[in-house]
Amino acid sequence: MKTHILRRWSFIHTWTSLICTLFLLLLALTGLPLVFHHQIDHLLGNEPAFAQLPANTPHLDLQQLVQAAERHRPDEVVQYFGWDEDAPEGVFAITAATAGTDPNDSHTFMLDARTGQALEMPSANGGFMMVMLRLHVDMYAGLPGKLLLAFMGLLFILAIVSGVVLYAPFMRRLEFGAVRQGKSRRVRWLDLHNLIGIVTLTWALVVGVTGVVSACADLLIAAWRNDSLSALVAPYRDAPPLTERAPATRLLDIAQAAAPGMQADFIAFPGTRFSSEHHYAVFMKGATQLTSHLLTPVLIDARTLQVTAVAERPWYMDVMGMSQPLHFGDYGGVPMQVLWALLDVLTIIVLVSGLYLWWVRRRSHAPAIGRAQV
Amino acid sequence: MSKKPARLWPVFKVPTMVGVLTAAGLFAALLGDGAWDALSWVGLGIPAVLALRGLFARAGAGR
Numbered sequence: 001m002k003t004h005i006l007r008r009w010s011f012i013h014t015w016t017s018l019i020c021t022l023f024l025l026l027l028a029l030t031g032l033p034l035v036f037h038h039q040i041d042h043l044l045g046n047e048p049a050f051a052q053l054p055a056n057t058p059h060l061d062l063q064q065l066v067q068a069a070e071r072h073r074p075d076e077v078v079q080y081f082g083w084d085e086d087a088p089e090g091v092f093a094i095t096a097a098t099a100g101t102d103p104n105d106s107h108t109f110m111l112d113a114r115t116g117q118a119l120e121m122p123s124a125n126g127g128f129m130m131v132m133l134r135l136h137v138d139m140y141a142g143l144p145g146k147l148l149l150a151f152m153g154l155l156f157i158l159a160i161v162s163g164v165v166l167y168a169p170f171m172r173r174l175e176f177g178a179v180r181q182g183k184s185r186r187v188r189w190l191d192l193h194n195l196i197g198i199v200t201l202t203w204a205l206v207v208g209v210t211g212v213v214s215a216c217a218d219l220l221i222a223a224w225r226n227d228s229l230s231a232l233v234a235p236y237r238d239a240p241p242l243t244e245r246a247p248a249t250r251l252l253d254i255a256q257a258a259a260p261g262m263q264a265d266f267i268a269f270p271g272t273r274f275s276s277e278h279h280y281a282v283f284m285k286g287a288t289q290l291t292s293h294l295l296t297p298v299l300i301d302a303r304t305l306q307v308t309a310v311a312e313r314p315w316y317m318d319v320m321g322m323s324q325p326l327h328f329g330d331y332g333g334v335p336m337q338v339l340w341a342l343l344d345v346l347t348i349i350v351l352v353s354g355l356y357l358w359w360v361r362r363r364s365h366a367p368a369i370g371r372a373q374v
Numbered sequence: 375m376s377k378k379p380a381r382l383w384p385v386f387k388v389p390t391m392v393g394v395l396t397a398a399g400l401f402a403a404l405l406g407d408g409a410w411d412a413l414s415w416v417g418l419g420i421p422a423v424l425a426l427r428g429l430f431a432r433a434g435a436g437r
Contacts, residue, residue: 172381198389202394289410322404332415
């Protein structure tokens with residue numbers, strides 16, 4: 001590679017890394033406990049403890065659960081109900097002052113689907129893990145915070161790509177994996193930076209790209225509301241505001257009939273950002289492991305309970321759905337979580353060693369400049 | 375220009391294999407549980423082991 005081209009790539013690598021390193025360190029450090037959030041919640045006693053009931057105890061219907069949620073949070077309305085395979089006896093409930101209230105101001109808890117008993121989930125609403133999550137997602141700065149982190153993610157991706165370009169000239173005379181021990185601390189860490197950086201490359205790129213996609217989720221959801229949802233609910237544009245809505249009782253049966261072979265993942269109640277002012281939106285997921293991350297909304301008229309539409313999924317919503325497991329590392333059991341955490345720590349080592357290498361080189365350049373001036 | 379790939383390949387041969395295996399591991403666990411998960415542990419384990427081997431090589435090589 002020609003020297004001036006090399007210098008240009010080196011410049012790109014140095015500055016994209018330097019700018020994003022502090023943010024990436026924040027993301028890597030807060031991400032570490034988040035990888036194990038299930039286990040940590042369990043240890044902290046934050047997981048809902050369901051009453052021991054016979055296995056075939058019938059579940060309440062959805063309208064009874066809506067009422068149970070409203071009894072538990074009397075001044076609030078239900079925004080979402082959700083299901084989780086790990087807690088088949090429960091239904092997640094998210095309530096807030098109004099249907100349109102921001103997710104950060106809503107309240108999450110679990111309902112025992114058999115008794116309607118509300119079970120609090122403290123870590124879903126505050127505490128250490130929530131602090132980690134907020135620092136990781138938006139640094140308590142809302143959409144601007146998310147977009148800043150998305151931009152830092154883009155710089156990180158650029159730093160990785162430029163790092164690969166620079167790997168070749170550095171490694172031309174070295175065996176793969178060589179870590180020179182005898183020379184100096186700087187040379188050893190240069191070799192380690194190159195080695196760890198290149199082997200964790202694919203993982204870091206995948207987590208980086210999926211992180212950027214997730215950070216842009218608000219924009220993607222807004223785009224979906226604009227493109228897809230607004231066309232489907234166009235006939236309702238001039239409809240009077242919903243004053244009375246039909247009970248939620250049969251929503252799952254209706255959605256199942258409209259989207260056979262799929263399972264309900266969550267229900268967005270009328271007025272929330274995943275639905276319209278006039279619809280229940282039941283988000284159905286595919287039945288296989290792969291398609292379970294892809295959601296198809298069934299829009300159900302909240303007054304008549306007629307199916308208005310089984311919405312098409314725009315491609316970017318599928319990208320968003322697939323980004324989640326690939327970012328969280330929660331789809332391959334505990335060994336995958338451990339490896340995820342290990343690769344996260346290795347990324348921290350790459351970041352810090354990069355910072356160290358830049359600092360050492362900068363110091364060694366300084367006297368040279370001084371001499372030139374003399 | 376024609377010589378470049380020949381010089382780059384020795385440098386990038388192992389990293390490319392590691393990258394492909396990592397990607398296969400990341401994808402495998404999306405397809406199912408059990409054996410698919412185990413494939414992902416192999417795919418993600420390879421970069422982790424290679425990195426740790428480099429980090430802790432000093433103890434052996436230093437003496």
